[in-house]
Amino acid sequence: MSLIIFVSGALFGSFLCLASERYCPRRSFFASWRSLCQPPSHCLTCHHRLRWYDLLPLVSFALLNGRCRYCRHPLPLNLLLAESGYGSACLLLYWLQPDPKPLIAVLWFSSILFLLATIDMRLLLLPDELVFALLWSGLLLGEYFPLTDIRARIEGVCLGFLTLFLLNALYRLWRKTEGIGQGDMKLLAGIGAWCGWQLLPSVVVIAAVLALSVLCCQRKILVTLQENIPLPFGCYLSVAGWICFILNNLISYPLAL
Structure with missing residues (x-):
């Protein structure tokens, strides 16, 4: 159960990181949320669309040595911190309040x-x-x-x-x-x-x-x-x-x- 909580938290941490990055004050708040679907997840350097296996929390970062699969540009460290940090926080909260x-x-x-x-x-x-x-x-x-x-x-x-x-x-x-x-x-x-x-x-x-x-x-x-x-x-x-x-x-x- 603890592993499920951690992985789910890491996935949601990745989503929150994306939501934060795509928020734009010039758009309405709800338009910013719609931007989570369009455009699809992509590399910020080469703009290549990322496949589902490129988005596995923590695992993809480790397998790709922290670099984009397509252009080899270093992946943003804040994504790794968000996934690991939020996953750990969810696990801690589950232990404290089941x-x-x-x-x-x-x-x-x-x-x-x-x-x-x-x-x-x-x-x-x-x-x-x-x-x-x-x-x-x-x-x-x-x-x-x-x-x-x-x-x-x-x-x-x-x-x-x-x-x-x-x-x-x-x-x-x-x-x-x-x-x-x-x-x-x-x-x-x-x-x-x-x-x-x-x-x-x-x-x-x-x-x-x-x-x-x-x-x-x-x-x-x-x-x-x-x-x-x-x-x-x-x-x-x-x-x-x-x-x-x-x-x-x-x-x-x-x-x-």
């Missing part, structure tokens, strides 16, 4: 956060359709996780948005420019709908630590890193929200206030 209904709910939560994080990394954008899907599904599906009641989740929505809104207002007074995007505010509200207001301080702290750690590593590697480069903070909020939700609801590690 009950089908809560498991499906947390997989939905994980999938939306994955899409939001990868789209934000690529485009510095958090689509409203995904953010609001995260928010409303958190209010509706949170009943499967009794540690957070509906009142705490509603308060989490309000506090999540207001926290970053006020921080941005203070930053704007200090630097005369925007410091936090509205997408990040709405994303934290969506995370609050799942985690409740009690976990939001931990989410913000972990996200800030992750962002600063990555920024410091970039400055070590790229000495000429320019200042005032936009930071995909939504990516770090997504990771932090997922970590806090799993620790609090599935592992029962105390993070809430």
Whole structure:
């Protein structure tokens, strides 16, 4: 059963990676989803259509030594990371929560956060359709996780948005420019709908630590890193929200206030 869960997760991780790559803000959200079927999967370098046996998660990458079968150009590493990472995450969630209904709910939560994080990394954008899907599904599906009641989740929505809104207002007074995007505010509200207001301080702290750690590593590697480069903070909020939700609801590690 564990092998089936891992392989299914790897397949779905590959699909989510494709959905993220084909999302285009100039098209409607539903038009972007239709683009998952047309054009068919192809090599981004030689544009050769890929066969089904070229799309087997992890296996194809290993058999082809990480290169396109037709032009031998290196395959994107993010695909390997998405397949292995999402497959491992699904397996971990199955071990922690084998009950089908809560498991499906947390997989939905994980999938939306994955899409939001990868789209934000690529485009510095958090689509409203995904953010609001995260928010409303958190209010509706949170009943499967009794540690957070509906009142705490509603308060989490309000506090999540207001926290970053006020921080941005203070930053704007200090630097005369925007410091936090509205997408990040709405994303934290969506995370609050799942985690409740009690976990939001931990989410913000972990996200800030992750962002600063990555920024410091970039400055070590790229000495000429320019200042005032936009930071995909939504990516770090997504990771932090997922970590806090799993620790609090599935592992029962105390993070809430």
